[in-house]
Amino acid sequence: MKTYSNSCSNSCSDARPESPCPCGSASLYGDCCQPLHRGAPAPSPEALMRSRYSAFAMGNVDYLLQSWHPLTRPASLTLDADVRWRHLAIEAAPQAASDSSSGTVRFRAVSQQGDEWHQLAELSRFIKQDGHWRYHDGDAVWTRLHPGRNDRCPCGSGRKLKQCCLT
Ligand SMILES: [Zn+2]
Numbered sequence: 218m219k220t221y222s223n224s225c226s227n228s229c230s231d232a233r234p235e236s237p238c239p240c241g242s243a244s245l246y247g248d249c250c251q252p253l254h255r256g257a258p259a260p261s262p263e264a265l266m267r268s269r270y271s272a273f274a275m276g277n278v279d280y281l282l283q284s285w286h287p288l289t290r291p292a293s294l295t296l297d298a299d300v301r302w303r304h305l306a307i308e309a310a311p312q313a314a315s316d317s318s319s320g321t322v323r324f325r326a327v328s329q330q331g332d333e334w335h336q337l338a339e340l341s342r343f344i345k346q347d348g349h350w351r352y353h354d355g356d357a358v359w360t361r362l363h364p365g366r367n368d369r370c371p372c373g374s375g376r377k378l379k380q381c382c383l384t
């Protein structure tokens with residue numbers, strides 16, 4: 218198995234093996250996206266997509282680049298340090314056949330930057346290469362959200378914004 222060093226800096230050390238996984242699954246980070254961040258192959262396109270969302274949330278640029286297909290991978294990637302990823306919802310992740318080398322995942326993700334909220338709706342395409350699923354490309358639509366203080370928080374907590382992620 219190919220392994221990668223995780224050179225994540227302090228900015229992404231906030232997820233611990235025993236804390237809830239940033240991808241929003243019901244699992245702990247150590248049982249969910251952490252093994253993938255350490256080089257284990259993703260069992261499905263959905264698992265890879267979740268691990269990439271967690272990497273965005275944690276600022277793990279190395280993992281984002283290594284999980285990107287070489288044909289479409291950018292030379293470098295800079296993440297906005299003040300963008301916080303608040304919510305991920307997988308809308309469709311058709312089971313890829315075990316011998317299939319391509320798959321898709323449709324998802325919605327919500328980000329917050331100060332008092333600005335955005336929703337990303339994307340259909341991502343994944344290709345398996347040397348036994349590893351990689352992100353190839355996607356059709357993305359960004360929408361600005363305008364939650365009011367008394368609206369439900371876009372992070373999906375069920376609480377009002379003013380009692381939750383209001384900055
Ligand atoms: Zn996860």
Ligand SMILES: [Zn+2]
Nearest residue numbers: 370372381382
């Ligand atoms: Zn919230």
